[in-house]
Amino acid sequence: MPPLHLDPEQRFTCQQCGRCCRRGWDIALTAGEVKTYRQARAERYYREREDSPEGAETDPFDPLPGGYARIRKRADGACGFLSPENRCRIHEELGAERKPLTCRLFPFRFHPAEGAAVLTASFCCPTVVRNTGARLDAQPREIATLRKAWTHAFPERELEVELVKGRRLAADALATLRQVLREMLDRPGPRGRPDLQANVLRMARYVEDISRHRVMRLPPPRFAEYLELTGRYAAKSEQPLPARPASALGRLLSRGFLFAVVAAREQLEDPRPSGLRLDLRWRLARLLAHAHGAGPGLPALDLAAAGRVRFDANDPEIHGLAWNYLRAALQTLGTGRRPVLEELAVAVAFLNAAGVLAAQRAGRAGRSTVDADAFAEGLMEAVDLTHADSGGLLGRLLGTLSGGVEALYLFAGGEGKG
Ligand code: SF4
Numbered sequence: 001m002p003p004l005h006l007d008p009e010q011r012f013t014c015q016q017c018g019r020c021c022r023r024g025w026d027i028a029l030t031a032g033e034v035k036t037y038r039q040a041r042a043e044r045y046y047r048e049r050e051d052s053p054e055g056a057e058t059d060p061f062d063p064l065p066g067g068y069a070r071i072r073k074r075a076d077g078a079c080g081f082l083s084p085e086n087r088c089r090i091h092e093e094l095g096a097e098r099k100p101l102t103c104r105l106f107p108f109r110f111h112p113a114e115g116a117a118v119l120t121a122s123f124c125c126p127t128v129v130r131n132t133g134a135r136l137d138a139q140p141r142e143i144a145t146l147r148k149a150w151t152h153a154f155p156e157r158e159l160e161v162e163l164v165k166g167r168r169l170a171a172d173a174l175a176t177l178r179q180v181l182r183e184m185l186d187r188p189g190p191r192g193r194p195d196l197q198a199n200v201l202r203m204a205r206y207v208e209d210i211s212r213h214r215v216m217r218l219p220p221p222r223f224a225e226y227l228e229l230t231g232r233y234a235a236k237s238e239q240p241l242p243a244r245p246a247s248a249l250g251r252l253l254s255r256g257f258l259f260a261v262v263a264a265r266e267q268l269e270d271p272r273p274s275g276l277r278l279d280l281r282w283r284l285a286r287l288l289a290h291a292h293g294a295g296p297g298l299p300a301l302d303l304a305a306a307g308r309v310r311f312d313a314n315d316p317e318i319h320g321l322a323w324n325y326l327r328a329a330l331q332t333l334g335t336g337r338r339p340v341l342e343e344l345a346v347a348v349a350f351l352n353a354a355g356v357l358a359a360q361r362a363g364r365a366g367r368s369t370v371d372a373d374a375f376a377e378g379l380m381e382a383v384d385l386t387h388a389d390s391g392g393l394l395g396r397l398l399g400t401l402s403g404g405v406e407a408l409y410l411f412a413g414g415e416g417k418g
């Protein structure tokens with residue numbers, strides 16, 4: 001098996017909060033797991049609603065293509081095997097090792113890559129967001145066991161990494177890109193700690209430079225050399241960078257990105273029988289009509305509440321959460337199943353959306369400022385979208401709606417809150 005690249009600064013220890021069982025994501029099962037559950041008559045432990053007695057009225061396992069299945073969701077979108085005490089009934093009755101592999105793996109995911117697999121940890125998990133618990137590199141045995149089981153049950157082919165569509169990025173050039181972006185992120189600001197807005201501005205300038213047509217046309221070895229030389233120089237340069245506001249189109253797209261996040265969130269909390277794709281289209285259309293004053297909005301979006309609240313990105317706790325999120329995004333760049341520069345833009349666009357969701361949450365609670373708890377919740381709510389429909393309609397839309405490098409300029413200008 002190729003070596004595993006993991007983020008040694010990331011921590012995770014499950015707090016058994018049950019958040020991942022309530023989000024309405026698909027819990028994929030192998031044919032072997034379904035057989036085991038049927039033999040054990042696990043449907044006895046399924047609930048149709050949170051307050052209903054145990055016992056499934058219809059089959060709790062929906063078949064999927066390829067012999068897989070998924071657990072049918074409860075009426076409120078949560079997994080039907082979650083007890084009112086926040087415990088997994090499969091785990092309680094059949095043992096921890098019989099819990100679905102998808103659940104045992106969360107928040108991790110393995111990505112086959114050139115020469116080495118990469119492990120990512122989902123920022124939909126509060127422990128990952130807060131970066132608390134055991135360091136990932138201190139859990140080699142547990143991670144190796146999960147990797148083996150995952151590779152066996154859900155074999156995935158290695159994907160070619162591209163910088164932009166049609167421009168392949170070799171593994172060593174990707175490693176250089178991760179390093180130089182990380183150097184930029186960590187540049188200390190006037191207060192001694194990284195100035196995230198100034199550092200993301202530096203990244204935006206660098207991304208624009210390496211995306212120029214003339215640079216893109218360089219042969220791969222010259223291109224890799226250019227990435228490294230200009231990247232190291234930009235990371236160390238003491239020359240101040242002039243600010244550049246995001247373009248009008250970038251702002252418009254960022255509003256669309258926020259709408260997509262909100263529509264997907266509502267869909268997860270209030271699933272309709274029409275199916276995810278149609279339902280998302282309906283919700284997005286409703287939000288667009290609302291933005292043009294032609295219809296009611298969605299209960300999940302309250303920009304007026306968000307606008308009343310002060311968001312201080314320099315608050316030490318918020319700064320720590322945002323830095324950790326950006327750090328992890330750079331460390332695992334190349335695993336997003338989209339070109340790397342688009343992946344970076346989408347990651348920053350999620351951070352921008354998180355600021356609005358956090359401000360809305362604080363405003364609705366009658367507070368005048370965003371605190372770290374609201375920001376952590378906002379970040380998880382935004383990133384939830386990656387589990388909702390990453391390969392489908394929204395997954396494709398996100399790259400466009402992020403606005404590319406404009407997402408970085410929005411963040412750098414402190415406009416991420418909306
Ligand atoms: S969300 Fe994270 S901490 Fe909570 S139960 Fe799931 S894996 Fe554990």
Ligand code: SF4
Nearest residue numbers: 021079081082088103
């Ligand atoms: S099967 Fe258990 S661990 Fe998995 S989502 Fe359902 S309740 Fe949670």
